[in-house]
Amino acid sequence: MITENHNYLDMDLLRFTTAGSVDDGKSTLIGRLLYDSKSIFEDQYEAVRESSEKRGEEYVNLALLTDGLRAEREQGITIDVAYRYFATPKRKFIIADTPGHIQYTRNMVTGASTANATIILVDSRKGIIEQTMRHAYIASLLRIPHLIVCVNKMDLVSFSEAVFDDIRKKFEALAVSLNIRDVNFIPISALLGDNIVERSTHMDWYNGPTLLYLLENLHITNDENLADARFPVQLVIRPMRNEYHDYRGYAGRISGGIFSVGDAITVLPSGLTSRIKAIEKGGAEVETAYAGESITLLTENDLDISRGDMIVKSATPSRLSQELDVMVCWLSETPLKLNGKYSIRHTTREVRGIVKEISHRININTLEKENEVEGLGLNDIGKISIRTTSPLAADSYLRNRNTGSLILIDESTHVTVGAGMIL
Amino acid sequence: MKAHSFKHLDELESESIYVLREVAAQFERPALLFSGGKDSIVCFHLARKAFFPARVPFPLVHIDTGHNFRETLDFRDDLAKKYGVQLVVGHVQESIDSGTAIEEKGVHASRNALQTITLLETIEKHRFDCCIGGARRDEEKARAKERFFSHRDEFGQWDPKNQRPELWNLFNGKKNVGEHFRVFPISNWTEMDVWQYILKEKIEIPSLYFSHTRQCFLRSGAWYAFNPFMTLKPTEKPVEKVVRFRTIGDMTCTGAVESGAKSLEEIIQEVAATRVTERGTRMDDKRSEAAMEDRKKAGYF
Numbered sequence: 001m002i003t004e005n006h007n008y009l010d011m012d013l014l015r016f017t018t019a020g021s022v023d024d025g026k027s028t029l030i031g032r033l034l035y036d037s038k039s040i041f042e043d044q045y046e047a048v049r050e051s052s053e054k055r056g057e058e059y060v061n062l063a064l065l066t067d068g069l070r071a072e073r074e075q076g077i078t079i080d081v082a083y084r085y086f087a088t089p090k091r092k093f094i095i096a097d098t099p100g101h102i103q104y105t106r107n108m109v110t111g112a113s114t115a116n117a118t119i120i121l122v123d124s125r126k127g128i129i130e131q132t133m134r135h136a137y138i139a140s141l142l143r144i145p146h147l148i149v150c151v152n153k154m155d156l157v158s159f160s161e162a163v164f165d166d167i168r169k170k171f172e173a174l175a176v177s178l179n180i181r182d183v184n185f186i187p188i189s190a191l192l193g194d195n196i197v198e199r200s201t202h203m204d205w206y207n208g209p210t211l212l213y214l215l216e217n218l219h220i221t222n223d224e225n226l227a228d229a230r231f232p233v234q235l236v237i238r239p240m241r242n243e244y245h246d247y248r249g250y251a252g253r254i255s256g257g258i259f260s261v262g263d264a265i266t267v268l269p270s271g272l273t274s275r276i277k278a279i280e281k282g283g284a285e286v287e288t289a290y291a292g293e294s295i296t297l298l299t300e301n302d303l304d305i306s307r308g309d310m311i312v313k314s315a316t317p318s319r320l321s322q323e324l325d326v327m328v329c330w331l332s333e334t335p336l337k338l339n340g341k342y343s344i345r346h347t348t349r350e351v352r353g354i355v356k357e358i359s360h361r362i363n364i365n366t367l368e369k370e371n372e373v374e375g376l377g378l379n380d381i382g383k384i385s386i387r388t389t390s391p392l393a394a395d396s397y398l399r400n401r402n403t404g405s406l407i408l409i410d411e412s413t414h415v416t417v418g419a420g421m422i423l
Numbered sequence: 424m425k426a427h428s429f430k431h432l433d434e435l436e437s438e439s440i441y442v443l444r445e446v447a448a449q450f451e452r453p454a455l456l457f458s459g460g461k462d463s464i465v466c467f468h469l470a471r472k473a474f475f476p477a478r479v480p481f482p483l484v485h486i487d488t489g490h491n492f493r494e495t496l497d498f499r500d501d502l503a504k505k506y507g508v509q510l511v512v513g514h515v516q517e518s519i520d521s522g523t524a525i526e527e528k529g530v531h532a533s534r535n536a537l538q539t540i541t542l543l544e545t546i547e548k549h550r551f552d553c554c555i556g557g558a559r560r561d562e563e564k565a566r567a568k569e570r571f572f573s574h575r576d577e578f579g580q581w582d583p584k585n586q587r588p589e590l591w592n593l594f595n596g597k598k599n600v601g602e603h604f605r606v607f608p609i610s611n612w613t614e615m616d617v618w619q620y621i622l623k624e625k626i627e628i629p630s631l632y633f634s635h636t637r638q639c640f641l642r643s644g645a646w647y648a649f650n651p652f653m654t655l656k657p658t659e660k661p662v663e664k665v666v667r668f669r670t671i672g673d674m675t676c677t678g679a680v681e682s683g684a685k686s687l688e689e690i691i692q693e694v695a696a697t698r699v700t701e702r703g704t705r706m707d708d709k710r711s712e713a714a715m716e717d718r719k720k721a722g723y724f
Contacts, residue, residue: 012430012431012434013431013434013435041697080568080583080584080586081568082564082567082568083560083567083610083611084561084567085560085561085611085613087613087615091431092431092613092616094611106588107588109588109590110588110589110590113590113591114591114592234441234444234445234448235444235447235448237474237475237476237477238477239476239477239478240477241476241477244476244477247476251444251473251474252441252444253437253440253441253592280475282436282440282472282475283472283475283476292434292437293433293437294436294437294438294440294441294444294473296475307448331588343597345593345595346593347593348445348448401591402591402592405590405591405593406593407590407591407593407595409595409597414595414597414598414599415587415595416587416588416589416590416595419588419590
């Protein structure tokens with residue numbers, strides 16, 4: 001038992017999204033993963049079984065496990081991102097289950113923004129359709145490092161290798177233009193459980209891993225940018241107590257790279273420099289801290305640093321800029337307008353910005369650029385130029401998903417209206 | 424370069440601390456909703472780490488139905504004293520006395536739903552603009568749809584179909600006058616994560632979580648503590664049982680499980696083997712298929 005606990009403490013964490021169209025078996029797939037990894041409890045299963053029966057459905061509808069809202073169950077659709085959790089002895093998994101309809105692009109973007117991997121489901125009978133490409137495009141736009149294409153319902157095409165190969169070739173041809181690093185293909189039957197947790201006995205021609213094995217073994221430690229050290233300051237900790245009279249710590253979560261005691265640092269945008277005197281984590285001192293860790297930094301000399309400042313290693317500064325080219329996904333029914341003014345949140349910094357140019361809109365089905373557009377509507381994706389009131393210490397989204405992303409906030413309703421990726 | 428493997432409890436801890444610090448930075452009058460249960464205890468522990476060596480910069484708020492276990496209340500008071508943190512208690516009894524809440528009748532009467540009224544009154548009275556809660560997405564299907572930063576309108580209501588998109592780790596806590604936020608730092612933790620973390624960090628928890636002998640009676644498949652706030656049906660008889668609580672609410676809605684688990688290690692072993700969800704003993708969730716969604720929309724925790 002002690003070893004089991006020890007293993008649990010050693011597990012790492014994989015966040016993935018699932019994308020698919022209506023009726024391609026996404027909920028069944030998730031149900032399968034949860035059920036076969038023994039993450040569904042008896043009372044949950046019983047409640048779903050009872051509901052299915054009440055609704056006069058023939059089989060136990062595993063979609064009811066993920067569709068948590070009354071309206072979702074009534075309409076039989078997924079409206080919002082639902083988060084599901086399961087763990088194997090190797091890893092803990094967080095699934096962001098996102099609806100696939102075109103009108104819910106914004107939810108897909110939301111789920112994809114924090115994911116390490118995405119599963120795209122393809123119906124073996126239908127092959128690659130517009131929605132498949134839309135999901136792949138969003139995954140590439142959001143720079144999800146790993147893509148898993150599950151060709152589902154293989155049982156309905158007699159487990160044919162030729163069908164699978166054909167879909168794979170077509171997808172690979174399209175993926176070239178999308179610049180996706182790591183793509184895996186798996187032939188599955190979510191309904192029968194083939195190649196999900198257990199290896200299929202119907203497809204001897206397939207030598208690759210099962211879906212769960214792949215999820216457990218995806219190499220994710222290299223996905224973080226460990227080269228460019230970035231530390232956006234969340235707040236300044238000043239205890240105001242005698243024993244810590246001169247204590248001044250900068251609290252935040254490392255957004256990239258590695259910081260060690262003694263490192264020469266620069267504060268942006270002020271340009272002030274110092275060295276790291278100490279790094280504290282939960283009250284204990286550490287020598288080195290990595291991307292993803294919440295820490296408190298102490299510097300050798302007292303500097304004027306406050307929330308919204310970015311501490312970087314002097315050797316690898318970020319660029320300071322007031323003019324940004326951004327790929328934006330619009331999330332609001334009120335369109336983005338040329339010369340519109342918005343609040344912009346980038347890391348912990350907040351500035352105002354004005355939209356100076358809308359260069360083009362991406363036709364999400366053909367992936368072609370549409371020029372001469374006047375605005376961007378709900379679920380539109382396009383390239384814009386923004387000018388901000390004060391400079392941002394920005395990286396390109398390509399280099400760092402944390403310091404290359406921003407959101408646009410409507411100044412009167414305070415609602416988040418745009419998701420931006422800096423070019 | 425040495426490849427570093429980021430352990431998942433470490434990553435969850437860092438995420439939660441980041442969220443708690445965002446609360447302190449973005450809100451003027453935040454508070455931590457503290458029930459005396461393990462999830463809110465873990466939230467408080469995370470808050471201590473987040474702001475160390477400074478004190479936790481917000482008060483604890485407890486909504487007391489008047490039907491709580493003595494052990495929970497003692498634990499709450501001791502914790503507040505030990506760490507020198509302000510404790511605000513909202514009493515459901517006061518809402519009943521002033522006529523804003525009406526007591527339920529019958530053998531299944533519970534003050535669970537009335538807590539929402541007292542909670543919203545407490546938020547208004549103290550002008551809290553953000554309440555931090557220990558709810559987790561794995562607990563319940565409506566909670567699976569929650570954001571980290573969850574917006575509430577001027578009536579304290581949740582609108583699940585029209586939630587703000589939450590992208591990357593960019594949390595938007597902007598609001599209009601009279602509106603407030605609920606923030607859930609341990610959204611991504613599971614029951615198992617919480618127990619493992621309590622073990623790893625050696626966090627103190629109320630004795631109710633460990634196996635003990637208690638007078639109980641059986642109702643709807645769960646053992647309830649024999650207590651002065653529940654009326655027994657003629658068929659229900661108190662018997663002595665060896666039990667522990669997996670989740671702690673008030674006495675009228677929290678059932679115990681039969682268990683001999685006396686240590687954290689034994690609890691973890693039990694949680695790993697169990698085939699029933701944590702809230703399976705919560706009568707408050709079982710009133711209808713959407714019991715939690717309905718309560719949350721009205722402003723529940």
